[in-house]
Amino acid sequence: MNAVLNLRIGATQLALEGERLPATMLDDMQRRYAAFVDGASSASTAMRITMSVRPGAPWLPLRTDAPLPLRTQRCGSCVTCVTPTEAGFFDLTQRRGRVVLRPHGNVENCLRVLVGWDAAQRGGLLLHASGVVRAAGAFVFFGPSGAGKSTVARLSAQWPVLSDDLVLIECTPTGYQACGVPFRGNEWTAPRLNLWAPLAGLLALEQAPRHARLPLPQGAAVARLVACTPFVTTCPQGAAMVMHAAAAMTAVAPVVRLQFRKDEHFWEVL
Amino acid sequence: MIHEATRVMWHAQAAARTVDNQALIVLTQRGEVLVLNASGTWLWNQLGEACSVRDLAARLAAHFHLTEARALTDVQQFVGDLLQIDAIMKEP
Numbered sequence: 549m550n551a552v553l554n555l556r557i558g559a560t561q562l563a564l565e566g567e568r569l570p571a572t573m574l575d576d577m578q579r580r581y582a583a584f585v586d587g588a589s590s591a592s593t594a595m596r597i598t599m600s601v602r603p604g605a606p607w608l609p610l611r612t613d614a615p616l617p618l619r620t621q622r623c624g625s626c627v628t629c630v631t632p633t634e635a636g637f638f639d640l641t642q643r644r645g646r647v648v649l650r651p652h653g654n655v656e657n658c659l660r661v662l663v664g665w666d667a668a669q670r671g672g673l674l675l676h677a678s679g680v681v682r683a684a685g686a687f688v689f690f691g692p693s694g695a696g697k698s699t700v701a702r703l704s705a706q707w708p709v710l711s712d713d714l715v716l717i718e719c720t721p722t723g724y725q726a727c728g729v730p731f732r733g734n735e736w737t738a739p740r741l742n743l744w745a746p747l748a749g750l751l752a753l754e755q756a757p758r759h760a761r762l763p764l765p766q767g768a769a770v771a772r773l774v775a776c777t778p779f780v781t782t783c784p785q786g787a788a789m790v791m792h793a794a795a796a797m798t799a800v801a802p803v804v805r806l807q808f809r810k811d812e813h814f815w816e817v818l
Numbered sequence: 819m820i821h822e823a824t825r826v827m828w829h830a831q832a833a834a835r836t837v838d839n840q841a842l843i844v845l846t847q848r849g850e851v852l853v854l855n856a857s858g859t860w861l862w863n864q865l866g867e868a869c870s871v872r873d874l875a876a877r878l879a880a881h882f883h884l885t886e887a888r889a890l891t892d893v894q895q896f897v898g899d900l901l902q903i904d905a906i907m908k909e910p
Contacts, residue, residue: 767840771851774844787833787844795837 556586561594606632629661664779671719679710685748686726695753756807769803822872825909868909
């Protein structure tokens with residue numbers, strides 16, 4: 549019988565099963581995702597994913613001077629995800645999938661895509677954002693690369709930081725909840741907490757000489773959220789789903805522009 | 819300059835939604851989001867079915883009370899810009 553690693557990321561339950569994997573790979577994943585291990589993920593709603601390693605040529609050309617190439621497509625209920633070292637297939641309705649790794653592959657590249665699609669189906673968003681939990685709830689700071697997400701996380705280390713890169717926002721019967729995700733790529737940055745908190749604020753980050761909190765019309769807010777939602781907006785069906793989720797989210801949780809310079813006093817304008 | 823007889827329609831790779839009277843268009847192949855102003859949103863909503871530049875200009879002139887010459891110039895500019903980024907395409 550193959551070993552199974554059960555994870556829960558937001559509302560997505562995963563049962564990852566290794567098929568002739570190198571002995572250390574599941575152990576490494578167990579350690580890497582320890583905070584997200586969930587004994588209940590064997591439930592019928594869990595996405596069962598078989599992982600295997602197969603040597604061979606890269607599925608996509610790998611360039612060292614460019615971001616990781618990643619192709620995602622959706623056909624019916626199925627999502628595919630291909631990078632140079634991983635090829636994943638997920639059936640979001642049947643709740644099963646397969647990831648084939650090259651020897652140096654990292655299943656995380658496919659899991660991020662899967663969690664993004666799964667959340668969007670539920671009306672949520674996996675956002676390029678940092679998240680900080682305070683008494684009022686979770687403040688989610690989103691923006692493109694270089695906008696200051698990591699800076700916000702670093703300047704807020706006295707409170708629980710959900711992530712400095714990706715934050716999952718789930719649509720639940722009791723409202724929107726911000727959740728941490730375990731994804732961190734190959735480099736250690738901020739901790740990844742398995743924590744849920746009610747969404748207290750959505751903030752579009754802009755670097756500026758002084759701190760200011762400015763309104764953002766809903767149309768622009770949706771556009772900015774969509775632009776910060778990776779993986780799912782690569783095909784029309786996914787883009788439409790994300791726009792629908794972002795429009796619903798901004799109707800109840802307005803987005804504000806946060807202009808900030810790189811010091812901790814930005815909290816004073818929130 | 820786009821010819822008046824050119825017929826254009828939404829591109830299959832573009833996904834759009836109108837929020838707060840603004841059309842948001844996700845260009846999935848480019849990974850970009852486009853936000854249109856009021857007249858752009860109105861024009862975009864005409865293109866769910868293929869339409870010639872000439873017809874589009876006539877509709878725009880009638881709706882916004884413009885001269886036909888001004889409307890044609892505006893539509894040619896709009897269509898040219900959106901064709902360039904594959905938000906719309908010529909009717910096959």
